[in-house]
Amino acid sequence: MIDYNKKVIKYFTHPKNVGEIKNADAIGEAGNFVCGDKLTIYLKINSKTKKITNAKFLSYGCVSNIATSSILTEMIKGKTIEEAKKISHKKITKELGGLPSQKIHCSILAIDAFKKAIENYSVKQ
């Protein structure tokens, strides 16, 4: 049995910000070669203020993958790119009230997808 806390389960069963953003300003994809999970993050960014106005995700992944992606999109919404970049995988894990040790890599995957989206945005600019 994998020991998930109630908050993780809540984010897993009722994830926020699921889906694609059509005409997204940035898209980031990350896959975990170890376990096979895949994750895509879509961002809408205000070109003047550099604020993330919308964030959504699609995840072909396990319980913690869905939960971490979901909470990350909530955490970055309304923040500027620079502010959002400061969010670490540890912060996501903390926000979720902790993850089982073998599931920490899911929070790293979420950060990876977000970073790739930002890189993708910078290249576009």
Next chain:
Amino acid sequence: MRIYLDNSATTKVDLRVLKKMLPYFSEKYGNPSSIHFLGEESNNAIKQARNEIAKILNCLSEEIIFTSGATESNNLALRGAMKIIQDKNRHLIVSNIEHSCVLNTVKYLEKQGFQASYLPVNQNGIIGIENLKKIITEQTVLISIMYVNNEIGTIQPIEKIGKLIKKINQTRKNKILFHVDAVQALGYLSCDVKKLGVDFLSLSGHKFYGPKGIGILYRKKGIFLKPLMFGGEQEQKLRPGTHNVPGIIGLAEAMKIAEKDREKNVKKIFVLREQLKYGIFKKISKVEINGSIKERVAHNLNLSFKGVEGEALTLRLSLNGIAISTGSACSQKTLEPSHVLMALGKGEENAHSSVRFSLGKFNTKREIKYVLKILPKIVKDLRKISGF
């Protein structure tokens, strides 16, 4: 509602079994090795249990060794048989879909210096007799093939393998021993050791509505084995330690019931499995069966739902009171996908999306109907999250 569809992991103890066991905890608690009346009472009870088990397996009672379960039985058969052999050039063969307790034992034996070959299965999850023939060498001393796979439920042609080995042994000085892990077979298939032509056969009580912590190793008379542990005189010194009397009594009773009701249970469970299978295929698209559906025990259904990760599906079902299991890497501590599903050659994504439904004699049509109501919604929801 609580629906248990994980009977390959373990089963609920049949209440008739429990009833039979209970007196051996606080009334008939004697140590069978003691010479007083309480010891005699326990000793007689084990003797009777052993006789009953031997009758079902079609063997002698002295050919039954009680262990703590199939992990120990498999270890004892493989390591115990190889301990006799000094020549490290000797070779053993196992299928590549064996349970980890066999595979890890073989890895250990390889570290000791022995040679090993892993016989592959085809995409249906079945070994090929011709392939087996090809990899048997002059040095081969032991072949271990599981009767029924625990994840995909496929049945290996044990009787044919038994006959092949018997034929080969007729012209050889160094006889090949044949071990079968039959843990998932009892209650569904005959485990007549003479008919199967095996030298060793492992069983575990809790897979057929008996208690946990008790198992059997059948060892054909005359075959040498060395113990893994040292202690008293129990089990011909091959498995020392005070007998687990309630466990032994429970195992014998569970086996008797499983064998008596075998045909009836198989019929009933098969109907339920088909109801589940047809319902799923009718209501959900892009579902794949893993392993042969024909050469499979009645209670197993291993499926991959495209675009749905196995752990996520298993947990969602669990939150809805339905217990199943998954071969997804995410659910393993090692984060490695199931070696059985990988052996079928369908790739990691298939394993990642795989789940196992294993039914049992206590399941009902109503339960399957409920699963068929809940499951499509969850799959749809998770596919929405994955963008499939």
